[in-house]
Structures are given as structure tokens and as C-alpha cells.
Ligand SMILES: Nc1ncnc2c1ncn2[C@@H]1O[C@H](COP(=O)(O)OP(=O)(O)OP(=O)(O)O)[C@@H](O)[C@H]1O
């Protein structure tokens with residue numbers, strides 16, 4: 001799908017209104033380049049001096065060529081090769097190029113094994129390859145994607161369900177060019193929702209279809225019906241575990257439930273916090289052996305993430321390690337997993353496409 005014609009083009013002049021509690025200033029700027037997510041614009045000049053609008057400043061933007069107005073934010077500022085700002089485009093401005101997104105659910109048996117950290121950093125790794133990646137925070141117990149990303153979303157799926165907002169209004173831009181759909185308590189009561197609320201949720205999620213290349217769902221841990229159904233509605237499930245015996249036993253419990261389904265998925269297995277590739281080989285082989293013996297489920301080992309002090313360090317600072325420690329061992333491991341998932345479709349580990357998540361979710365949650 002080509003970019004809509006209201007998308008600001010290089011050479012277009014924009015009027016920027018800086019909205020701050022302290023002042024309201026109006027500037028002009030020229031579009032230098034555009035991509036799917038951002039516009040790079042010349043640094044506005046005010047009274048002969050560069051207006052040093054800082055990163056994070058909210059702005060209202062009007063394109064003088066076609067009169068289109070949208071809310072945006074300065075996401076980057078640089079002075080080489082010339083002074084320029086990067087501002088984000090609203091999600092409505094662009095569409096993905098393929099038929100439908102690939103949906104991956106990240107789940108675990110035991111809590112605290114690193115799902116949210118993994119989801120966020122994998123999303124950033126995939127976004128760095130030019131994919132438009134969304135995270136749906138569907139962890140009902142401890143929804144914390146926004147916390148780890150230092151985002152303060154004002155609205156979440158609860159507002160969508162209750163008719164206060166549309167889905168596109170609640171999406172927040174995260175670091176590294178990813179998008180987050182804050183779950184809040186919006187998914188808590190799927191089983192008890194009124195039909196019209198459930199329909200609003202589905203229609204909302206369905207509207208993501210035209211914008212997303214990849215959707216990662218942080219499902220939360222455990223075996224609740226919601227977790228299992230979310231996992232089953234995805235194209236693929238990633239079961240994350242650490243090499244600890246407790247975590248492995250709980251991961252096996254999830255595999256057992258998946259094995260009991262009519263349409264058996266073939267989940268990926270990722271080991272987090274391993275000491276070495278050797279440990280990964282040994283532990284994953286053991287898991288596969290047990291699954292092979294007792295279940296009729298095909299598990300695909302996808303990779304591992306090394307135990308790495310950069311992970312808790314960056315989590316404490318609320319900064320994804322993929323951005324702040326791109327060469328750390330954990331970042332390299334995540335990039336390797338992202339590359340396998342995005343490998344050409346014929347490769348064994350690439351995410352399958354052409355699967356309708358939204359129909360599947362409807363089918364699984366319909367009562
Ligand atoms: N590869 C790693 N190396 C070191 N520490 C890690 C690694 N991965 C995760 N951690 C640490 O494990 C802790 C739990 O991570 P995280 O919150 O992502 O887990 P979770 O599975 O989402 O938890 P919950 O089930 O509560 O949602 C964090 O303190 C994180 O820093």
C-alpha cells in the first residue's frame with residue numbers, strides 16, 4: 001500500500017505549535033525526509049536563532065500544503081550534518097505493506113522469568129529492521145510494559161472497551177520506534193464482558209491490522225483461560241523459561257495444556273538467563289526429550305538469552321538494553337532471535353504469516 005497523499009512530503013512547509021504549560025510558540029519548518037514512522041524536519045528558526053525545541057516536547061503540526069493537522073512529539077534532535085528535528089507521525093498516517101500482521105504471544109509458566117523484558121527488547125530489535133512493531137500489554141496481573149518503558153499512558157484498553165476512546169487514540173510511541181497498546185484492566189474481564197464491550201475490543205484490535213507488521217503480546221504467566229486463549233489466538237507462541245527446575249516444570253505445564261487443544265500449536269521455546277550456549281543446548285535437549293516422550297506437541301527451540309548484568313541495570317533505569325547496551329551479550333542474543341523470526345518464510349523458524357489473529361481471537365473468546 002502506498003503512503004496516503006496527506007502524508008507530508010519533503011519540501012512541504014509545516015507550522016508547528018509548541019504546546020507547553022509555560023508558553024505557546026508557533027514556528028515554521030520544512031520537511032527534509034519522511035519514513036513510515038517519522039518526519040525529519042529542519043530546526044525551526046525564531047528571531048534569527050535556532051529554536052532549540054527539546055526531545056519529548058509535544059507539538060501540534062499543520063501541513064501548509066494540504067491543511068492536515070496532527071498531534072506529534074519531538075523524538076530526536078541533531079545538529080549534524082545540519083540542525084534538524086525528528087517528529088513522530090500519528091499512526092493513522094501510514095499502513096503496513098502486507099496483508100496482515102504476524103502475531104506472537106510471549107508466555108511462561110512461572111512469573112518473573114523475563115517475559116516483559118524480552119518482549120520489549122525483541123520488539124525494538126525487530127523495529128530496527130524497519131518493521132512496524134506493536135506490543136499489546138495483556139498481562140492482567142502485573143501489566144508493566146509501560147512502566148519498564150517509562151511511559152505514562154493516560155488511556156488503556158479499558159477506555160476502549162467502555163466507549164471513552166478509540167483504539168488508535170490509546171496507542172503510545174515507545175523508544176526505538178515501537179508502539180504500545182496499554183492493556184490496563186481492559187482485558188481483565190474478558191469472560192464476563194458484555195457482548196457490546198467484547199465487540200468494541202475486537203473491532204479496536206482489528207483496526208491494528210492495517211498498521212502493524214508484527215504484534216507481540218505479553219500475556220502474563222500461568223494457566224488462566226485468558227492467558228491460554230490469547231496465546232492460542234496468535235500465529236505463534238513463545239514459551240519463555242529460565243533453566244531453573246521450577247520454571248521448567250511450569251513451562252511444561254503450559255505445554256501440556258497446549259497439547260490438549262484441538263488445534264495444537266507448535267510453540268517456540270526460548271531459554272532466558274542461561275550461563276552459556278552449552279547450557280542452552282543441554283537444557284533445551286532435556287525439555288524436548290520429555291515433551292517427545294509424554295506429549296504430542298512439536299516444540300521449536302528458538303534460542304537463548306544469556307544472563308547479563310546489563311539487563312537489570314537497564315531495567316532499573318527504565319531504558320531498554322537493546323538501545324542503551326546494543327553490544328551487550330543479551331542484546332546480541334535478542335538480535336539473533338529476531339533475525340530467525342524474520343528470516344525468509346521458507347526458513348524453519350520464521351514467523352508464519354497470512355493467519356487471521358482477529359478471527360481467531362473472536363472464535364476463542366466467543367461464548
Ligand atoms: N537475561 C537476563 N539477565 C539478567 N537478568 C534478567 C534477564 N532477563 C530478565 N532479567 C531480570 O528478571 C527480572 C524479571 O523480568 P521481567 O519483569 O521481564 O519478567 P516477567 O516474566 O515479565 O515477570 P512477570 O511474570 O512478573 O510479568 C527483572 O528484574 C529483569 O531485570
Ligand SMILES: [Mg+2]
Pocket residue numbers: 115116117139142144218220
Ligand atoms: Mg511481565
